[in-house]
Amino acid sequence: MTDKLPNTPADATLSDNVCFALYTATNALMRAYRPLLERYELTYPQYLVMQALWLQDRMSLTQVSKSTRLDMGTLTPIVKRLETKGFLQRHADATDERKKVIVLTESGKQLKLEALALKQTLLDKVAMSSGEVEQLRQLCLTLTQELTHN
Template sequence: MTDNPQNSQANASLSDNVCFALYTAANALMRAYRPLLERYELTYPQYLVMQALWLQDRVSLTQVSQSTRLDMGTLTPIVKRLEAKGFLQRLADETDERKKVIALTVTGLELQVEALALKQTLLDKVDMQPEAVEQLRQLCLNLTHELTQK
């Protein structure tokens, strides 16, 4: 090991950067999900919205935006596409008819059991112990929290 910056630069790799490692891992994960989601005619962001609704149905668009961390400009067309596919519907809020809530349809609810099994399908493709996967998840959440603090 040397203190010569030129020597360390010569041995450097793009993968030495955490941001590159996270970026390529996220891309690999999206590519792995793509063929699995195609059978349901879902994109990964649509799948995230569905997961959020499977956890909490009948919520506002703002609540879906907060849980998925998708901005409203991105989320609105996703919701419209999912509604056109018959997975969800926008309804008047029971407490305030001027507001809309996003609610799963029967078709959207039926999709839940089958689609949530996709997580295990992907986990079966990697040689990682459940503890390591959980540690990775926590590290990603911690990094997101740290980077988004105001």
């Protein structure tokens, strides 16, 4: 008796699965980012929030959630930690005091100049061309869109 599933080739491996390939690539990317972000005392999710604010400052928590695709339960403690670190502030919205607007501090703006170079640092570690990286990015975005909108 064999442990193989029916219709599974004898030489099949876990890495034959797209989900496994994406999972391990994501883990490798997070491990590569970790030492680069440690110098700024940022986690990767915190870095995502900062990137979103560097693209558009003065966003509501809901807008940051949509931009980063982090749910509010995950995002709120991240924003609080970034505020404690002095990178951003939460202010009441001028039109609705129940809503909070997230605003970069000068320290948060200054961090942008240094931290945006991290992308190139990571690209320098791989042999993929910029076209291949862009193709991979587009494929991942397409997969995400198709899986979340169907």
